[in-house]
Amino acid sequence: MTASSVMSVRRLQVREIVLDSALYLFAQKGYFNTSIPDIVRHSGVSTGSIYHHFSDKLEIARAMYERHVAQMERLISDIEQYHQQAEARCREIILALFALTEKEPMVMAYMLHARHQEFMPDAAPICSSRPFLRMREVVVSGMRNGEIRQMDAMLAAVCVFGGALKFIQFHLDGILEKSLSEYFDELWSTAWASVRA
Amino acid sequence: MTASSVMSVRRLQVREIVLDSALYLFAQKGYFNTSIPDIVRHSGVSTGSIYHHFSDKLEIARAMYERHVAQMERLISDIEQYHQQAEARCREIILALFALTEKEPMVMAYMLHARHQEFMPDAAPICSSRPFLRMREVVVSGMRNGEIRQMDAMLAAVCVFGGALKFIQFHLDGILEKSLSEYFDELWSTAWASVRA
DNA sequence: GTCTATACTGCGATAGAC
DNA sequence: GTCTATCGCAGTATAGAC
Numbered sequence A, B: 001m002t003a004s005s006v007m008s009v010r011r012l013q014v015r016e017i018v019l020d021s022a023l024y025l026f027a028q029k030g031y032f033n034t035s036i037p038d039i040v041r042h043s044g045v046s047t048g049s050i051y052h053h054f055s056d057k058l059e060i061a062r063a064m065y066e067r068h069v070a071q072m073e074r075l076i077s078d079i080e081q082y083h084q085q086a087e088a089r090c091r092e093i094i095l096a097l098f099a100l101t102e103k104e105p106m107v108m109a110y111m112l113h114a115r116h117q118e119f120m121p122d123a124a125p126i127c128s129s130r131p132f133l134r135m136r137e138v139v140v141s142g143m144r145n146g147e148i149r150q151m152d153a154m155l156a157a158v159c160v161f162g163g164a165l166k167f168i169q170f171h172l173d174g175i176l177e178k179s180l181s182e183y184f185d186e187l188w189s190t191a192w193a194s195v196r197a
Numbered sequence C: 001g002t003c004t005a006t007a008c009t010g011c012g013a014t015a016g017a018c
Numbered sequence D: 001g002t003c004t005a006t007c008g009c010a011g012t013a014t015a016g017a018c
Helices: A003-029 A036-043 A047-053 A057-082 A086-103 A105-113 A130-144 A153-173 A180-193 B003-029 B036-043 B047-053 B057-082 B086-103 B105-113 B130-144 B153-173 B180-193
Strands: none
Touching (some): A003 A047, A003 A105, A036 A047, A057 A105, A086 A130, A086 A180, A153 B153, B036 B047, B086 B130, B086 B180
C-alpha cells in the first residue's frame, strides 16, 4: 500500500467520522441548533481538522445530503434490477424504506424531516430529489404497461408511496403504537387497490 | 370608548403587525434565518417595542403557532356544524384546506412545512396538533357509523387526508403543473373510494 | 409604549505552531 | 494533517431617554 493511498483512506475516514456525527446531531437537533463546537465534541475531531476537510458548515450538510441521496438511489437500483413488475418494485421499495427507517432512523429523519432549503439555498425540495423522481418513474411505467389504471401521474405516486412515507414520519415522531412493519400489509393492500388497473 | 380599551386595541394591533411580519418572514426564510432586525425592518416596529410585547423571539413563534392552530380549528368547527356525515365533513375540510392554501399560502407553509420542534422545544409534532387530531376524529366517527370500512384508524386518516396534504406540500414547493383545485375531483374520489364501506 | 443605542454572547471561520 | 487559540461579527436582548 502506497503512502498516498494510506493518506486518502485516512482522509475518507475523517470525513466519514465527521459526517456520522453531523448526521446524528442534525437529525436530533437540526442544522441550526448544531454548532461546530458540538460536532467537535461529538466527533472528537478538532475544529481545524474539520475545516481542513470541509470548506464550511454548509458543505458538511451538502456532503451528507449527497451521501444519503446516493444511498437511497442504490437501494432503488437494486430493487429495479431484481424485480420487473411495477407492483413488485413499489412494494419492495416501501419495504426497503421501512427497513432503512428502523435500522437507520437518523438517515430517514434527515432526508424526510429536515427543511434542507432553509440551509442549502440551492437545494430542490426533497420530493424533487433523485430517489423520489425515480419512485415516480416506477409508477409511471406501471401505468404505461397497464398494471396501474390511467390517472394523474402525481396522484398515482402519492397513492402508492404517500401513505408509507406518512407512516415513516409518524414512526419518527414516535406517535405510532405498533412497529412500522406491522402496518405494512394493510397499508400496502389499501394503497395498491387504489391504483391498480 | 375608554382609555384602557383604546390601549388594548392598539396593543392588539402592534402584536398583529409583528405576527404578520413574522409569518411572512418565517414562512419565506425559516425561523433561524429570520433575525429580530429583519422583523423590525419588515414590520416597521422597533426592537424595543417588539420586546415590550413579546418576551423573546421564541414567544413570537409560539403566539403565531397558536393563532393559526386556532384558525384551522375554527375552520373545522364550522364544517362540523354544517355537515353531519363524515364523508361531507372530510370533503369540505379538504376543500377548505385547499382554499386556505391558495388564499394564505404562508399560513399553510408555516403550519405544514416548518419544523416547529427545532425551535419550540415543547411543541408536539404537527400531526399531533389539535386540528389534525380533530381530522382523525372525524374519520373515526365515520368508521363507527358505518360510512368507512373497519380498518386501522391511523391508516384511514392517512388515506382520507394524506393525499390532499401531500398535494398542498407539492403546491407550496411549486412543483405542480395545475392549480390545487383542478386536482380535487380525482383526488377525492380516489381517496374516498379507498376507505368507504 | 415606543424609540435609539448598546452590552453581551456564542458562533463560524482563521492563524499559526507542531 | 491536526491541533489550540483567537478574531470578528451577527444576533438577541436590555438600558434608558422621551
